[in-house]
Structure formats: C-alpha cells, structure tokens
Amino acid sequence: MLLTIDAGNTNIVFAVYDGDKQLSSWRIHTDRARTADEYRSLVSGLYREAGLSCDAITDIIISSVVPSANSHLKEFCEKKHDLEPLFVGADAVKDRLNINLAKPEEVGADRIVNALAVREHYPNPAVVVDFGTATNFDVVGKDGAYEGGVIAPGVNLSIDALHRAAAKLPMVDVAKPEKAIGKNTVEAMQSGIYLGYVSLIEGMLARIEEELSEKPYVIATGGLAPLFADGTDKIDIIDQDLTLKGLLEIYNDKK
Numbered sequence: 001m002l003l004t005i006d007a008g009n010t011n012i013v014f015a016v017y018d019g020d021k022q023l024s025s026w027r028i029h030t031d032r033a034r035t036a037d038e039y040r041s042l043v044s045g046l047y048r049e050a051g052l053s054c055d056a057i058t059d060i061i062i063s064s065v066v067p068s069a070n071s072h073l074k075e076f077c078e079k080k081h082d083l084e085p086l087f088v089g090a091d092a093v094k095d096r097l098n099i100n101l102a103k104p105e106e107v108g109a110d111r112i113v114n115a116l117a118v119r120e121h122y123p124n125p126a127v128v129v130d131f132g133t134a135t136n137f138d139v140v141g142k143d144g145a146y147e148g149g150v151i152a153p154g155v156n157l158s159i160d161a162l163h164r165a166a167a168k169l170p171m172v173d174v175a176k177p178e179k180a181i182g183k184n185t186v187e188a189m190q191s192g193i194y195l196g197y198v199s200l201i202e203g204m205l206a207r208i209e210e211e212l213s214e215k216p217y218v219i220a221t222g223g224l225a226p227l228f229a230d231g232t233d234k235i236d237i238i239d240q241d242l243t244l245k246g247l248l249e250i251y252n253d254k255k
Helices: 035-052 068-083 111-122 155-165 185-212 225-229 242-255
Strands: 004-009 010-017 021-029 059-064 126-131 135-142 146-153 217-222
Touching: 004 021, 004 068, 004 242, 010 217, 010 242, 021 035, 021 135, 035 068, 035 217, 059 068, 059 111, 059 126, 059 242, 111 126, 111 146, 111 242, 126 185, 135 185, 146 155, 155 185, 185 225, 217 242
Parallel strands: 004 059, 126 217
Antiparallel strands: 004 010, 010 021, 126 135, 135 146
C-alpha cells in the first residue's frame, strides 16, 4: 500500500492507497514545530480509526512546500514505517511533464503535482485554482505543458492582514454575502473578502483565457473551493484530491 503526504502551509493531508483505490484520507493542521514522534502518535491514531495497519504501507511519497517540516516527516517515515520517502520536485516529473519555465526548480511541488494530475485527468488547456495559504492559478497548455501561473494572497491571509493592520476591523468568517453593499462593518468585510475574491477569480481567468486564445477547463481545489465555486460559473469542477491524484500518478510511473 502507498501512503501519500501533501504538506501545505495550512494543512497536511495523508492518504492511503491500495493500487489506485483510496482507502482513507486525513487532514491535520500544519505545525512547523511538530516532531517526528508527534507525527507517529497522530498517524497511529488515524490508522486505528480507519482500521488500517501501518505494516501494510510499502511506499511513501511526499509533496511539501514546508521545508521546515521535511526533516520531521522524513524521520517519521523512517521511524514509523522503516521506509525512505520520495520527496517530489521538478526532477520527479521531468519525463512526463514539460515545465515551460526558465527555472523549473523554483516551482512549488504542489503546483507541479497538480499540473500533472490535470494533464492526466482533465481536458487541456486547463487552469487549477488552488485555495490555500496563497490563491494559486496554475496553467496547463493545450499540449499538456505546465506554462506557469499566478500567485495571490490567500483568503484567510487577507482577513488576518486586515485584522492586524486596522485596529477597528474584527476577524470575520468567510461567508457569501447577500448583497455587495454591507450595512455594517462585518457585512462590508465579508463582501470585500468574498466578492472581492470572486472578482479576482473571474478577472484572472478572463486574462488567462485571452492569453491562451482559448477557454481553459477550470478545476478548483483547496479547503475553500466549494464556497467560492458557489459564487461564480467560471469553475467547471471541484477536485479536493487533485494533489493526491498527482502523487499517485508519479508513484505509478516510478514503479
């Protein structure tokens, strides 16, 4: 069985696969100070809840954009499973994915893995809108090559920045407002955050479409994807397992 680990700045997702079938997945908050022993304790509990045995894991593949967590994750894999994990970077996909950039090594592992998953599972050209700590737009061209993209501040990051920088602005939940014009501070902030990001999504997709000279297929992923997909008709599908699918593709290719 395969253990896939997608380590992002906000969450780390663990998933177990038997062949191409996902048996279980878990999402935990990213803590850069979490030790290998703490990972062992957490994951042991998750295995028990899912009725899985750690002894059944034969391979581990990791996509990480959190360098400070990598040594702890590696140690966890070695201690818990007696396995050396494969960390994914540009080199891991060079035979399957053309990265049309001057410095492919600078691209985040999650963006590369998502692009590979999109190339294999969806029509091209395509755009991935990933709602994470940053809001990323990643473009896969008609020929299946990764063409680059856009990195914007994430939704929760923007809310936190507003609250920290403006003494009178409270922390608010992300919610779809009934109207654009808020009648109080919270409504005004929720409108600015939600509808502002919907406008960002629609505006960036329009610009990308113009540059591609063709309408791309749009896939949304990340925790807030369903909420924002509800506010626009520009998103074709939500796929919360997109990165995991990409990791599985890379693993299958390496076997």
